[in-house]
Amino acid sequence: MIDRTPKREKAVIIGLVDRSAGVTEQLLKEYLDELEFLADTAGVDIQKRFIQKLDTAHPVTFVGPGKIEEIKECLSDHEEISLLIFDDELTPSQLRNLERAFKVRILDRTNLILDIFASRAQTAHSKVQVELAQYQYLLPRLTRMWTHLERQRGGIGMRGPGETEIETDRRIIRDKIARLKKQLEKIDKQMATQRKNRGxxxxxxxxxxxxxxxxxxxxxxxxxxxxxxxxxxxxxxxxxxxxxxxxxxxxxxxxxxxxxxxxxxxxxxxxxxxxxxxxxxxxxxxxxxxxxxxxxxxxxxxxxxxxxxxxxxxxxxxxxxxxxxxxxxxxxxxxxxxxxxxxxxxxxxxxxxxxxxxxxxxxxxxxxxxxxxxxxxxxxxxxxxxxxxxxxxxxxxxxxxxxxxxxx
Known part of the structure; x- marks a missing residue:
């Protein structure tokens, strides 16, 4: 009999004892426990935790150079690990730099929660809500997602100033966000009417x-x-x-x-x-x-x-x-x-x-x-x-x- 159970991914989670934000070691342990539960809900098995103490998050790579080398060693020793999950929301530049450094997929806490919401959405209403949140999260990160499209359009009828593929992609995403917001407003009005009808x-x-x-x-x-x-x-x-x-x-x-x-x-x-x-x-x-x-x-x-x-x-x-x-x-x-x-x-x-x-x-x-x-x-x-x-x-x-x- 063929086992059709989806294969669970292997991942590592990374957290920061951020002194500027008042995050202590004990508090970070609680955060990482919850992050591991989130990962389990998403179908991911956590193999290892990495913790670093810093006065504030590194603006370029979130963690310091020494910790990056330590994580790289772990990845080379455990080839089955295909994902790194960070406990905080990463900036677009941090995401880009971390993917370049590790050559594996990088997720932050926000992206992980959005993924869980997307898998849990059942009704048209919740699906629109989650899709809107995903596009809003994606918009500033397009340069990270589709760097292979960053070139001038060419071909018949496309000469002249034109626009880069990334600008086109941004415009498409903005249009989708605007359309989803209108769709959500319509659903919200219907739900408000339903609430009024309850007397x-x-x-x-x-x-x-x-x-x-x-x-x-x-x-x-x-x-x-x-x-x-x-x-x-x-x-x-x-x-x-x-x-x-x-x-x-x-x-x-x-x-x-x-x-x-x-x-x-x-x-x-x-x-x-x-x-x-x-x-x-x-x-x-x-x-x-x-x-x-x-x-x-x-x-x-x-x-x-x-x-x-x-x-x-x-x-x-x-x-x-x-x-x-x-x-x-x-x-x-x-x-x-x-x-x-x-x-x-x-x-x-x-x-x-x-x-x-x-x-x-x-x-x-x-x-x-x-x-x-x-x-x-x-x-x-x-x-x-x-x-x-x-x-x-x-x-x-x-x-x-x-x-x-x-x-x-």
Whole structure:
């Protein structure tokens, strides 16, 4: 039987302890861990990491001459490596110089994320968004991509001043960008009309870092089958479902996950997706509590939300994956082996996280742990807004806590 599984590429990742940007060794390790996860999502196996400490990135080659020689030695010893991935966005000249130095393909973090987005795009809307972001990224890098076309056009009817191939290519790309922007504006208007047609129903938007379990939670609450996978950016398209809790209907939207160093082109292209966040009445901020750097992820999401929408909204902070979180159990007897154990829900409620300025809850969407309490908290928040919009539907707000499942 023929194995049709795509062959995974071998690559090396490179990061910089950039003192001018405040990037420490520990922080860079976290960045590279995430970059490796991104590479794995794109179908690339990482063979080695290279780290360099500099006051600031080298303007010509990003890393210094010594590190370039070290990477060259690695490439000569491992011929299967066909790709170098840098953790930061490289300038067009840096990309050109690095390709000349190494004679292999060079990707930066932005290009890698764009590639993942392109493979994940399913609908016409997300495909246009990703294509626009790709062209915007490509435009200043055309000299690197197509240097073999840098010559004057010749031939019948092409004599005279003319224009170089690269100028023609730039013009073609600009025309495509303009056309895609118009196409996106048209789709954005259609989606805005769809949002208006949903009426006055309360809107709840799931937000959070990528791969925290938003789609799994969406499936649980809405009883739908939204694609969910343990990969970065499994969901690109905004999915909206009608959910009913205790007779009160509301709309639940699953949005694209955030990530550190999210390319600016993508933020601009996915404006309509982020409109679901702007127009939401309530935000459910889902956090992967099992991730070692979940506090930084919370901060990144909060900063991104502040950029998207200047108005504060009611928020429910949902700490997910409590089943995957474990800590080292300390025993009085030093001879007893230390064991990893999970916190109980009561223990979670006594932690500092439960004392956040927002409503907090601890769940496991995968194991369906504490989902009933989540529904109740969500119901209370939706009910408060729903009552102001539909003041004559007070029969919906009876006390459901005493009802059995059949009576509901």
């Amino acid at each position: 006055k129903l309360v809107r709840v938007a799931l937000v959070g870092y990528t791969n925290v379990g938003k789609s799994t939670l969406m499936n649980l609450l809405s009883k739908s089958e939204v694609f969910a996978e343990n990969k970065l950016f499994a969901t690109l398209d905004t999915t909206v479902r009608k959910v009913v809790v205790h007779n009160i209907p509301f709309l639940l939207a699953d949005t694209v996950g955030f990530i550190r160093k999210l390319p600016h082109h993508l933020v601009e292209s996915f404006k309509s997706t982020l409109d679901e966040v702007r127009e939401a009445d309530i935000l459910m901020h889902v956090v992967d509590i099992s991730h070692p750097n979940f506090e930084e992820q919370v901060q990144i999401v909060n900063e991104t939300l502040a950029e998207i929408d200047k108005y504060s909204k009611p928020m429910l902070l949902v700490f997910n994956k409590v089943d995957a979180f474990s800590y080292i159990k300390k025993d009085e007897d030093d001879l007893t082996p230390k064991l990893k154990e999970n916190f109980s829900l009561d223990e979670w409620k006594k932690t500092w996280m439960a004392k956040d300025e927002y409503e907090t809850i601890f769940i496991s969407a995968k194991e369906k742990q504490n989902i009933d309490e989540l529904r109740e908290k969500l119901y209370d928040m939706v009910k408060e807004i729903h009552a102001t919009r539909f003041p004559y539907n007070d029969y919906l707000y009876q006390d459901y806590s005493q009802l059995t499942e059949e009576e509901e």
